[in-house]
Amino acid sequence: LHAPNADQSYWWVHTLEFYEQFSEGPAGxxxxxxxxxxxxxxxxxxxxxxxxxxxxxTDDQGNVVLSGVYKDSLFVNGNLVLTDENTxxxxxxxxxxxxxxxxxxxxxxxDGFSEYGFSFPVVDFGPDQRIYCAGSDYMTGWIYRWQPDxxxxxxxxxxxxxxxxxxxxxxxxxxxxxxxxxxxxVSVGDQIFTAxxxxxxxxxxxxxxxxxxxxxxx
Numbered sequence: 001l002h003a004p005n006a007d008q009s010y011w012w013v014h015t016l017e018f019y020e021q022f023s024e025g026p027a028g029x030x031x032x033x034x035x036x037x038x039x040x041x042x043x044x045x046x047x048x049x050x051x052x053x054x055x056x057x058t059d060d061q062g063n064v065v066l067s068g069v070y071k072d073s074l075f076v077n078g079n080l081v082l083t084d085e086n087t088x089x090x091x092x093x094x095x096x097x098x099x100x101x102x103x104x105x106x107x108x109x110x111d112g113f114s115e116y117g118f119s120f121p122v123v124d125f126g127p128d129q130r131i132y133c134a135g136s137d138y139m140t141g142w143i144y145r146w147q148p149d150x151x152x153x154x155x156x157x158x159x160x161x162x163x164x165x166x167x168x169x170x171x172x173x174x175x176x177x178x179x180x181x182x183x184x185x186v187s188v189g190d191q192i193f194t195a196x197x198x199x200x201x202x203x204x205x206x207x208x209x210x211x212x213x214x215x216x217x218x
Contacts, residue, residue, distance in 0.1 A: 062100030
């Protein structure tokens with residue numbers, strides 16, 4: 001996975017050693033690197049022991065936010081950062097923020113936010129360095145929003161949203177997300193929609209106040 005920045009530098013995330021296969025993807029030792037446009041290494045971090053990165057995004061200042069899964073404990077450069085808080089599995093969903101210099105970083109567990117755990121998280125930056133993270137517990141979809149010096153706060157939720165494939169935030173704080181659902185009623189915030197097909201991909205649009213503007217079922 002890689003994400004370019006406005007100054008043409010980029011963050012690159014890749015697995016150095018493969019240990020095992022999570023349901024979300026391959027897990028192992030993961031390198032997180034920030035490279036300049038001239039090919040100089042700015043930041044080189046190691047995530048261990050068994051880590052799978054699902055998504056990453058950068059902001060205009062070159063900071064990066066990553067989402068993924070770790071097993072039992074998450075180490076950054078050999079230092080313990082997060083431990084297991086998942087009551088139903090030893091796999092834990094998390095978000096990691098790293099500044100462009102690599103000197104500042106913050107990590108959060110996500111599984112405590114829903115009854116069945118917070119799975120397949122996807123992330124993006126919004127205005128004012130806010131982090132947006134969407135995920136699902138297979139019965140309810142969640143979108144959390146917070147700044148790096150805060151704790152995740154619920155921003156919107158939807159019943160019957162199964163898995164989020166992506167989330168994108170524009171400069172005005174409007175959000176587009178891709179998810180999936182079965183046939184029948186689906187809610188996003190206080191809006192209720194009827195999914196027409198046995199299985200649906202859906203695209204949803206939210207305004208900057210988390211109100212649902214509309215849904216397109218596919």
